[in-house]
Amino acid sequence: MERGFLLTDKLKKCPDCGKYLDLSSDRVLIEYFENGKVVCPYSDCKQNLKLFELLLGMLDEHSALFGMHYELLGCKHYTVCPIIKTNQYYNLDLKEEIGNGKLVNVISINPREPQIGNIPVISAPSIYPRDLLFENNELSIYGLPIEGGEDTKYLISFIFAPEEVTEDLSNMLLLDAFRFYAEEDYRNMVLSANTAVEILFNKFFNNLLCDSNSLKNEEGNISSDNKDRIKGFLKNGATYGYKLYPFFPFISEIREFPGLNRKISKKLDNLKDKRNRLIHEGKPDLKNEEGLKNREEIKEELIAAFLTFKYFKLIHGF
Numbered sequence: 145m146e147r148g149f150l151l152t153d154k155l156k157k158c159p160d161c162g163k164y165l166d167l168s169s170d171r172v173l174i175e176y177f178e179n180g181k182v183v184c185p186y187s188d189c190k191q192n193l194k195l196f197e198l199l200l201g202m203l204d205e206h207s208a209l210f211g212m213h214y215e216l217l218g219c220k221h222y223t224v225c226p227i228i229k230t231n232q233y234y235n236l237d238l239k240e241e242i243g244n245g246k247l248v249n250v251i252s253i254n255p256r257e258p259q260i261g262n263i264p265v266i267s268a269p270s271i272y273p274r275d276l277l278f279e280n281n282e283l284s285i286y287g288l289p290i291e292g293g294e295d296t297k298y299l300i301s302f303i304f305a306p307e308e309v310t311e312d313l314s315n316m317l318l319l320d321a322f323r324f325y326a327e328e329d330y331r332n333m334v335l336s337a338n339t340a341v342e343i344l345f346n347k348f349f350n351n352l353l354c355d356s357n358s359l360k361n362e363e364g365n366i367s368s369d370n371k372d373r374i375k376g377f378l379k380n381g382a383t384y385g386y387k388l389y390p391f392f393p394f395i396s397e398i399r400e401f402p403g404l405n406r407k408i409s410k411k412l413d414n415l416k417d418k419r420n421r422l423i424h425e426g427k428p429d430l431k432n433e434e435g436l437k438n439r440e441e442i443k444e445e446l447i448a449a450f451l452t453f454k455y456f457k458l459i460h461g462f
């Protein structure tokens with residue numbers, strides 16, 4: 145069986161010179177966080193890139209349909225070309241390709257031959273949630289006969305999250321958020337994306353306080369009493385809203401590291417408000433409630449959450 149990585153448009157083109165850009169590369173994002181702007185890397189171009197707007201393009205209908213937005217989070221596209229025999233089950237076993245990672249979605253199953261003798265039916269009860277359907281990184285496909293009933297070769301493309309993605313809780317929560325976005329389940333998208341960034345801010349402040357010499361004892365350790373105080377303060381005192389503003393901008397100023405820009409902070413604030421309305425006021429489905437305007441807002445909030453995740457990884461190393 146033929147197997148291989150699918151070469152998708154990686155990821156978008158520069159609007160000025162038309163050459164390909166990898167918008168989620170560490171180099172591009174570090175430049176964005178440190179300088180507040182990014183220029184096209186090609187020496188004959190060097191035009192300013194509107195990174196935030198270009199990233200929004202990764203969430204347009206076309207990109208999300210082909211799962212390209214998952215690439216931002218470190219997921220990979222892969223293809224296999226099995227022959228599916230008519231009237232038989234074919235077990236697509238992806239354990240070797242995926243290892244300890246996780247199958248995220250099957251993007252397409254297309255015939256490789258002009259004569260099609262069967263229809264590949266993914267055999268699972270329709271009530272199965274996706275996580276159960278893809279459990280063990282295997283998929284059972286039945287060749288339902290049509291016309292001549294010849295065995296048929298198919299190209300199956302799918303997306304998987306490698307192990308390094310699945311090991312990172314915030315990364316996985318964002319992956320859920322990206323999936324909910326593609327499914328237009330904005331309610332769960334908001335909850336997952338907001339939880340991902342809350343965890344990151346909490347980790348940042350916990351690291352900061354546990355690293356403070358004035359809170360350490362003579363042996364240079366944080367006592368368990370102080371650990372509890374820090375935990376209690378971060379949970380009940382400096383709640384997420386206060387961590388976001390004013391604490392984080394203030395700390396980044398006095399510690400002199402690049403902070404999150406105003407655009408990202410504002411979108412995170414909006415995301416937090418949406419999450420609070422969902423949790424505290426039980427607002428119904430966001431899609432039906434506020435319509436398409438909401439989709440545009442939500443796209444920006446999801447990209448802000450993605451950039452925050454990359455920010456903590458690239459600037460603060462976690």
Ligand SMILES: [Zn+2]
Pocket residue numbers: 158159160161162163184185186189190191
């Ligand atoms: Zn360019």
